[in-house]
Amino acid sequence: MSAAAIAMGPNGGEVVALESLDLTVGEGEFFGLLGPNGAGKTTTIGILTTRVLPTDGSAFVAGQDVVGAAVSVRQRIGVVPQRPNPDRGLSVIENLVFHAAYFGFSRAESRARAEEILQRLGLGERGESRVDQLSGGQQQRLMIARALIHQPQVIFLDEPTVGLDPQARRALWEILRGLHAEGRTIVMTTHYMEEAEQLCDRVAIVDRGRLLACDPPDVLKKKAPGGTLIELTLDGPAGPALAAARELPDVLSAEAEDSTLRVYHPRGGQAVAPLIAAVQAAGRAVTNIRLAPPSLETLFVSLTGRKLD
Amino acid sequence: MSAPVDQSYPQTGTTLHAPQAPRPVSAARVFWALLMRDAVVVRRELIFFLLRTAMQPLLFTVVFGYLLPRMGFVHRGYTAALLPGVLAVSLALAAVQSVALPMVADFGFTREIEDRLLAPVANWLVALEKVVSGAGQAVIAALFVLPLARLIMGPIPGLSLGHIGLVVLVTVFGAASFSMMGLFLGSVIEGAQIGLLFGIVVAPMIMFGCAYYPWRGLDAVPAMKYAVLLNPLTYVSEGLRAVLIPDQPHMPIPVILIALAAVTALFWRLGLRAFMKRALS
Numbered sequence: 001m002s003a004a005a006i007a008m009g010p011n012g013g014e015v016v017a018l019e020s021l022d023l024t025v026g027e028g029e030f031f032g033l034l035g036p037n038g039a040g041k042t043t044t045i046g047i048l049t050t051r052v053l054p055t056d057g058s059a060f061v062a063g064q065d066v067v068g069a070a071v072s073v074r075q076r077i078g079v080v081p082q083r084p085n086p087d088r089g090l091s092v093i094e095n096l097v098f099h100a101a102y103f104g105f106s107r108a109e110s111r112a113r114a115e116e117i118l119q120r121l122g123l124g125e126r127g128e129s130r131v132d133q134l135s136g137g138q139q140q141r142l143m144i145a146r147a148l149i150h151q152p153q154v155i156f157l158d159e160p161t162v163g164l165d166p167q168a169r170r171a172l173w174e175i176l177r178g179l180h181a182e183g184r185t186i187v188m189t190t191h192y193m194e195e196a197e198q199l200c201d202r203v204a205i206v207d208r209g210r211l212l213a214c215d216p217p218d219v220l221k222k223k224a225p226g227g228t229l230i231e232l233t234l235d236g237p238a239g240p241a242l243a244a245a246r247e248l249p250d251v252l253s254a255e256a257e258d259s260t261l262r263v264y265h266p267r268g269g270q271a272v273a274p275l276i277a278a279v280q281a282a283g284r285a286v287t288n289i290r291l292a293p294p295s296l297e298t299l300f301v302s303l304t305g306r307k308l309d
Numbered sequence: 310m311s312a313p314v315d316q317s318y319p320q321t322g323t324t325l326h327a328p329q330a331p332r333p334v335s336a337a338r339v340f341w342a343l344l345m346r347d348a349v350v351v352r353r354e355l356i357f358f359l360l361r362t363a364m365q366p367l368l369f370t371v372v373f374g375y376l377l378p379r380m381g382f383v384h385r386g387y388t389a390a391l392l393p394g395v396l397a398v399s400l401a402l403a404a405v406q407s408v409a410l411p412m413v414a415d416f417g418f419t420r421e422i423e424d425r426l427l428a429p430v431a432n433w434l435v436a437l438e439k440v441v442s443g444a445g446q447a448v449i450a451a452l453f454v455l456p457l458a459r460l461i462m463g464p465i466p467g468l469s470l471g472h473i474g475l476v477v478l479v480t481v482f483g484a485a486s487f488s489m490m491g492l493f494l495g496s497v498i499e500g501a502q503i504g505l506l507f508g509i510v511v512a513p514m515i516m517f518g519c520a521y522y523p524w525r526g527l528d529a530v531p532a533m534k535y536a537v538l539l540n541p542l543t544y545v546s547e548g549l550r551a552v553l554i555p556d557q558p559h560m561p562i563p564v565i566l567i568a569l570a571a572v573t574a575l576f577w578r579l580g581l582r583a584f585m586k587r588a589l590s
Contacts, residue, residue, distance in 0.1 A: 046590070049427070051426060051427075051589065052589065053589050071430060071431060072331075072429075074428065074429040075331035075332075076331050077427075084419070085421050087346070087421055087425075089353075089411070090349065094349065098342065098349075099428075101342035101345065101346075102427075103332070103429060104332055104333070104335075104338055104339070104429075152331075
């Protein structure tokens with residue numbers, strides 16, 4: 001991962017580049033960076049939020065250079081980190097009041113705003129609590145409150161729902177949808193397909209610091225190889241079984257990688273039994289089987305040859 | 310711990326928090342807000358802070374400034390050499406701890422410091438704020454120890470506040486240089502090694518910093534007399550000795566001030582470089 005750039009164009013559009021590839025993030029867009037751990041997502045967010053120095057290339061947020069005008073960039077962004085990192089020396093509401101003070105808000109003004117935001121994010125009763133007394137989901141919401149308190153133009157979220165239970169995750173999605181509906185530009189990284197599909201206007205698929213695809217989720221899904229992915233894990237190299245799999249009727253495509261055999265078939269469920277029989281005839285036993293309907297996930301697997309999680 | 314509250318959005322339907330053009334804010338105002346944040350935290354933990362930093366010098370005062378003189382093992386005039394040293398140790402301990410200890414957490418697993426690194430101000434000002442706040446805490450600790458130490462030791466021959474300007478100068482230099490040292494140590498040390506810091510850095514520094522004996526007393530041990538010149542605490546101890554109890558033997562004041570300026574410049578360079586390295590990956 002060597003470079004990332006986000007630049008605001010003449011009408012407020014922003015451009016993201018990973019290595020040699022550029023992307024445009026429009027003002028008011030909910031943009032997703034989807035990739036497995038180690039894809040360079042956190043580094044990208046780190047560079048764009050002035051916390052990581054790019055080794056090469058240039059990067060802009062809202063027209064401001066993240067290296068040359070870091071202070072200007074900071075005035076325009078709110079950041080929700082991967083792990084909640086509230087200031088543990090301060091109470092919940094003080095976290096917000098002081099963060100606002102760092103951005104020049106007066107005490108009275110920041111207090112009123114903090115109370116309002118806490119109320120809105122369901123933390124209204126927790127203002128005077130110590131941050132250690134909050135649950136993981138509540139701490140994550142506090143981080144969102146902190147990212148909003150100074151009314152930034154662009155919000156960055158780095159895997160905001162990792163470690164949250166499903167209920168807290170859904171609640172967070174609702175909050176993010178609401179923020180987006182208010183016209184905010186949101187850049188979010190995730191390694192959850194469902195999250196990217198549900199929330200983002202556009203999704204960039206990244207792996208090992210490279211951009212593999214970038215489109216709205218439904219366009220990306222159309223790019224996925226047709227059919228359901230049937231992924232078989234075998235008890236040995238999958239090569240010998242590959243030819244047999246390709247012989248089966250209606251198979252769209254098939255590939256072998258180590259002991260994994262991937263077959264795309266328009267009617268996944270019906271193809272499983274003949275496929276297993278064909279594999280066994282080729283002298284291999286099936287140790288695991290997984291089916292994935294056409295989705296960002298099948299696209300991701302076809303682009304990178306590996307799973308997301 | 311309470312369960313996460315299920316939350317439907319929005320509750321109010323307002324767009325009160327819609328994005329705004331950034332409001333201009335001066336670096337001085339951000340710096341002040343950072344300082345106020347530290348003030349709130351310090352005020353909340355003042356008792357623990359004083360216990361942590363003043364206990365060691367005060368216990369030393371009881372043994373060497375009260376018990377031993379009463380037993381006749383040390384000369385009664387020894388307290389005149391000891392008091393400035395005890396103040397110097399208080400300054401050093403408080404400054405190093407109040408910067409280095411929180412910083413280890415700040416740069417730890419979750420990087421708590423990030424909300425301050427996202428403040429619209431250059432990172433070096435965040436470091437400078439840590440130093441100013443640490444120096445302030447050091448002065449508070451010294452002001453707390455001074456009357457107590459004086460009370461424990463009894464009247465101290467030659468103690469004078471006649472050179473108050475120089476007293477302030479040496480105190481501020483000393484507090485600043487040790488909080489810069491704290492900035493350096495806090496930035497280079499990992500959480501697990503924090504105990505080591507006090508065992509192998511702070512403890513020898515305190516024992517060999519001319520705090521409990523005057524530098525001129527080391528005429529008797531020439532090798533030590535020159536070795537302690539490498540210890541920054543030597544200049545603070547000698548400096549406070551020179552300005553608080555001028556008739557005690559001490560290093561020349563200009564030498565002390567030049568050395569303190571050099572130590573301060575050195576630790577600022579080292580501390581800032583280490584801090585910036587951790588702040589920006």
